[in-house]
Amino acid sequence: MKRSLSIIVAIDQENGIGKGGVLPWNIPGDMKHFKNITTLVSEEGKMNAVIMGRKTWDSIPEVFRPLKNRINVVLTRNKSLQFEEGVIVSSGLKDALKAIEEQYSEKLDKIFVIGGQQVFNAAINDASCNNLFVTHINKIFDCDVFFPEFQGNFALKSKSETINEAGNTYCFCEYQRIFKQS
Secondary structure, three states, X not given: OOOOEEEEEEEOOOOEEEEOOEOOOOOHHHHHHHHXXXXXXXXXXXXXXXXXXHHXXXXXXXXXXXXXXXXXXXXOOOOOOOOOOOOEEEOOHHHHHHHHHHHHOOOEEEEEEEEOHHHHHHHHOOOOEEEEEEEEEOOOOOOOEEOOOOOOOEEEEEEOOOEEEOOEEEEEEEEEEXXXXX
């Protein structure tokens, strides 16, 4: 069975997602939202997978790695890197999806791509990517990595109230892929 893929990301007003290998903001409400979305399962005994690039893995503080209650998948071409037990290591998105299905087909619920830029680019262009969970931060940060343009291929499905926290205003949006008639 071909599962759909979702992306979860926080972006600034210019689609910025990071600077110098870290998030340029500290918004506890967004981190809580991220954890809720990526751990919520449809039935007991299931688990969600989170797919990330090696730089995203490195940006997660060690005490939080691997992300608890989720199947962690790291994409890297460097075969000599060592990861914690249970972390799936793949060379690319297609290989990762195949490995998750092979190892966790019965337990797997949802699959989320959580970063960074290269992995987002691959995922957003993958036909199985149907949903985006986007935190829109109403500010411009001096970012050096960006989320790809998506407005033309995804339509807004839902939008939260605007939240004001830690000197930032933001909202949570969900987008769904627009399937064009051929």
